[in-house]
Amino acid sequence: MDTKKIDIQKLLAPAALVILYIFFCFAGKNFFSASTLVSILDSTYYVGLMAFGITFVIITSGIDLSIGTNMMMSALLAGYMNAKGANIWICLIAAVAIATFVGFLNGTLISRLKLPPFIATLGVMMMTQGFGSIITKVQTQRFPGAGAPGSEYKYIFYKTASGFPSGIVYMLVFFVVALFLLNKTRFGRYTYAMGSNEEAVRLSGVNVIQWKTLVYTVCGFFCGLASIVYAATYTTIIPGTGNGLEMNAIAAVVIGGTSMAGGVGTMSGTLIGALLMSVLKTGLMSMGLQGHFQTFFTGAVVILAVLLDIYRNKKATAVK
Amino acid sequence: MSENTQSARPVVLQMIDIDKRFQGVHALKKCNLELRKGEVHALVGENGAGKSTLMKCLTGIHKPEEGRIVYNGKEVSYKNPKEAQEDGISIVHQELNLMNHLTAAQNIFIGRESKGFMLNDSIINQKTQELFDHLKLNISPTEKVGNLTVGKQQMVEISKAISFDSSVLILDEPTAALTETEIRELFRTMNDLRARGVTMVYISHRMDEIMEMTDRITVMRDGEYITTLNTKETNLDEIINAMVGRTIYAEPKTHSNVAPDAPVVLEAKNLVSKDVKDVSFQLHKGEILGLAGLMGAGRTETARLIFGADPRTSGEIYKNGQQVTIRTPQDAVKAGIGYLSEDRKRFGLAIGLSIADNTILAAAEDFCKMGVIDEQKVRQVTEEYIKKINIKTPSISQLIRNLSGGNQQKVIIAKWLVRNCDVLIFDEPTRGIDVGAKSEIYKLMNDLAAEGKSIIMISSELEEVLRMSDRIICMCEGRLTKVLDIQEASQEVIMKYATMRN
Known part of the structure; x- marks a missing residue:
């Protein structure tokens, strides 16, 4: 009986995604098409990757506000290096390295120097946003566009020459990596355990400082992955942006059923959450509604999702 | 005076045949309780006997499935604690529910501030002062609750309950965290309240306090009502027999099971920290070493030092003769030391996993x-x-x-x-555990010791210390006052050293 209950819970989010998709197929104009599906996926990549990263953080009951600006700064600096003549592949690797370092910085501030996650990452959010502008002297950076020399990276991270959305492969590969890290490794087990009761984990002789630093570092790494796909998709990186994107990622995680209180959450929930937001965005556009409607409805979905979660938990405990 | 008029006093409240189940667990089986006006009524029973559940049924936190509650001649059924409180039944929980950053007055009148949009603290300060004067308490209404001692905080809680014009006041283990002086203060207040006709339910594990303070005693066991006794006409043995349902609670150990030449597994030398003052001792292989003392004696603090959970000012720890550096729990675990905290849910387990x-x-x-x-x-x-x-x-x-x-x-x-781990530190291993499971834990500990594990056991229950330990360390105010062999130990001897202040 117990397993049956869990199954229904697991099915709820995917069901919502499918229902929403079908709804827009009827309500939207030209929604039911391969090209719409591709554009839904396109807008999922970078939010999805960031969301995978921050899922770890949120499961430890932490928060990382710097992911949006971290991603943007890493892309910006990579673009800057590219403009200065560095090989595009080196630049992309550098983007991941920079973002990972920022994650490590967050982790150090939080676990070693005991800053509250909100404060530490708020500070780092502003610093990364500013730092990108400082280095680039507020110049917009451009990655090689389609067809330009050195644009082959787009084939891997965004679209192949034949138009196949290769970005989805890239995202899914790292979804599997995240899934594996969270569910199959010691790192993942400690992530849940720290979120459930950090003091008990510490008193079990686990080096909480080190593992928690790693959680934020991994989150940074995923921001780096996101920055690559962002660069490949949009090619133009504007200094001083990225602020606010973290909220999309956090929304995806929350819609996916991860609890902000820690200890509870799934990676597949986050993937569904990210897809759901993209379907909503693309669907509303196909109904002729502008971006601000999307923002409004995303907010409503977040609240609905969490309300549903609370109600479900209440029911689960009421049975006891 | 009180005992003469005892039986003549009118009945204020009756709980009749209260039945309550949780998920198949039969928590209360046809329980009864009768309270008379102006009495202090002890509710005793082992952990899990259903005392708190019964009180929660009374105050509307739980809803009983069967049974009636008759209060002042009327049948009542409260939906929540607020309804009960407005009707004059208040409960002071074991854990204090105070906001440390607010003043005493603000705490007492929280939710009942002066009407209108603007707050007027002077009114509630004045009312609080009257309340404190009434109870002869020396607390300033404008003092922040966080700055008060635990004893004074308890008084604020009680004052808050009284401020609802309570005629029935339930005190759930009120003395658990109090010092001797604070307990005296509490008893004085309780006597005042009794003289004014307030009925009190007193839940406690401390038999001496119950014998001293209460008029009648209701005993519960395994969710059942056992009996109600007049305190003056009963004695400790009778109460304990009723509580545990057997004559002898626990056979004290009479001799150590440890071989005299058993090697020293763990040695602590001159441990010093904020709460621990120069503690040294040895632990032998296969030994159960009891750590006895009153609350605040520094037993848990000593254990946490050995485990590296708190910072140590000075002192050395030797494991199997080798000095070990223990700065974090990680170091301790590496050295083969495990710690079972007194607060399992907070420090021991990830309960969501x-x-x-x-x-x-x-x-x-x-x-x-x-x-x-x-x-x-x-x-x-x-x-x-x-x-x-x-x-x-x-x-x-x-x-x-x-x-x-x-x-x-x-x-x-x-x-x-x-x-x-070959050294296990059990901090209050049976706190909050019911009788059956208790003896299983005891058996497990004995088995572990017989297998050659060494155990340090911290316990506030002297019966437990005497039943389990091979040797007993007595502590008082952070100092080690005596190491006793089990042969020379008795409750009296332990208490003597546990209260031996410098």
């Missing part, structure tokens, strides 16, 4: 190949320990929060056994 996750928590690296968890091995080992130490659960994926206290404790024991 499964038995398997908790079992391997301290030894996760042994279950990993290149960081990847070997689920097969986890399952196998967890199941082995579930069987070995008899954890009652349908599966290894059961969440900790769904287990009983005794089974939770066993999971922690399993955690340290899996980690292969």
Whole structure:
């Protein structure tokens, strides 16, 4: 009986995604098409990757506000290096390295120097946003566009020459990596355990400082992955942006059923959450509604999702 | 005066045939309670006997499935504590529910501030002052509650309850965290209230206090009403017999099971910290070393020092003759020391995770190949320990929060056994655990000692200390006052050294 209950819970989010998709197929104009599906996926990549990263953080009951600006700064600096003549592949690797370092910085501030996650990452959010502008002297950076020399990276991270959305492969590969890290490794087990009761984990002789630093570092790494796909998709990186994107990622995680209180959450929930937001965005556009409607409805979905979660938990405990 | 008029006093409240189940657990079986006006009525029973549940049924926190509550001649049924409070039935919980950053007056009148939009603190300060004067309490209404001692905080809670014009006041273990002087103060206040006709239910484990303070005693056991006794006409043995349902509670150990030449496994030399003053002792292989003392004696603090959970000012720790550096719990675990905290849910377990996750928590690296968890091995080992130490659960994926206290404790024991610790520190191992599970934990500890594990056991229950220990360390105010062999130990002797201030 117990397993049956869990199954229904697991099915709820995917069901919502499918229902929403079908709804827009009827309500939207030209929604039911391969090209719409591709554009839904396109807008999922970078939010999805960031969301995978921050899922770890949120499961430890932490928060990382710097992911949006971290991603943007890493892309910006990579673009800057590219403009200065560095090989595009080196630049992309550098983007991941920079973002990972920022994650490590967050982790150090939080676990070693005991800053509250909100404060530490708020500070780092502003610093990364500013730092990108400082280095680039507020110049917009451009990655090689389609067809330009050195644009082959787009084939891997965004679209192949034949138009196949290769970005989805890239995202899914790292979804599997995240899934594996969270569910199959010691790192993942400690992530849940720290979120459930950090003091008990510490008193079990686990080096909480080190593992928690790693959680934020991994989150940074995923921001780096996101920055690559962002660069490949949009090619133009504007200094001083990225602020606010973290909220999309956090929304995806929350819609996916991860609890902000820690200890509870799934990676597949986050993937569904990210897809759901993209379907909503693309669907509303196909109904002729502008971006601000999307923002409004995303907010409503977040609240609905969490309300549903609370109600479900209440029911689960009421049975006891 | 009180005893003469005792039987003549009118009955204020009756709980009749109260029945309550939780998820198949029959928590209360046809329980009865009768309170008379102006009496202090003790409610006693072992942990899990149903005292708190009964009181929660009275105050509307739980709804009983069957039974009636008659209050001042009327049948009542409260939906929530607020309704009960407005009707004059208040409860002071064991854990204080005060806001430390607000003043005493603000705490007492929270939710009942002056009408209108603007707050007027002078009115509630004045009312609070009257209340405190009335109770002869020396507390300033404008003092922040966080700055008061625990005893004074308790008084603020009681004042708050009184401020509702309570005629029935339930005190759940009010003296648990109080010093001797504070207890005297509390008793004086209680006597005042009694003289003014307030009826009090007094839940406590401390028999001496019950004998001193109460007029009548209702005994509960395993969710059942056993009997009600007049305090003046009964004695300690009769009460304890009623509580445990057998004559002898626990056979004290008469001789040590440790071989005289057993090697020293752990030695602490001159441990010093904020709360621990120069403590040195040795622990032998296969020994159960009891740590006895009153609250605040520094027993838990000593244990946490050895375990590296708190910073140490100075002192050395030797494991098997070798000095070990223990700065963090990680170091202690590496040295083979495991700590079972007195507060399992806070310090011992991730209650939202499964038995398997908790079992391997301290030894996760042994279950990993290149960081990847070997689920097969986890399952196998967890199941082995579930069987070995008899954890009652349908599966290894059961969440900790769904287990009983005794089974939770066993999971922690399993955690340290899996980690292969040979020194185990049990801090209040049977707190909050029911009678049956208690003896299982005792048996488990004895088995472990017989296998050659060495145990330090902190306990506030002297019966437990005398039943389990091979040797007993007595502590008082952070100092080690005496090491007793079990032959020379008795409750009186332990108490003597536990109260031996410098």
